[in-house]
Amino acid sequence: DTGVSQDPRHKITKRGQNVTFRCDPISEHNRLYWYRQTLGQGPEFLTYFQNEAQLEKSRLLSDRFSAERPKGSFSTLEIQRTEQGDSAMYLCASVAFTGGRSSYEQYFGPGTRLTVT
């Protein structure tokens, strides 16, 4: 399978615990995005990387959230001291960004569903 993969697919945690999610983008895609999607809503942007550089963070990304893409390949999203409001689907998307018009097409992974009890 050469698509975007995410792990785990589902995570149940207790309030106050830390969780970490992983995203493996499509091979050679240089841009990687993280979004959060709650029930009945569209995905909302959290942050994105070009190679290993984190270029933008949303105001949604509180200081409890941190993301990394250390070697410009896979990325991790960590949530510290989880709250019930963090329960959502966390989606990763990748792009082969070259600046041309077709490079705006983002390909999404299956998501990690987080439930905070």
Next chain:
Amino acid sequence: QKEVEQDPGPLSVPEGAIVSLNCTYSNSAFQYFMWYRQYSRKGPELLMYTYSSGNKEDGRFTAQVDKSSKYISLFIRDSQPSDSATYLCATTPSGNTPLVFGKGTRLSVIA
């Protein structure tokens, strides 16, 4: 007012019907427009991508953008039960900005 408005539905149609899904947006800087299909508990799947105004056709799907009225449409011809999903419109001003999504419209195609 959200930047992208989309009627969440649900929309229920008989098999074979023509489906029309729509979004409006407020930011005239938006240049790139996408439609994603999302099955329950899955990630969004890119269906169509258009730049600026105009139409684009791919099989049973046609995407239309009218920048003068800030209106985005997706038409599905000869709808099938397998088209039952949530359809998300998305847009962005440039490649250096993230996508802004609508809420999604839930579609059911009844056999």
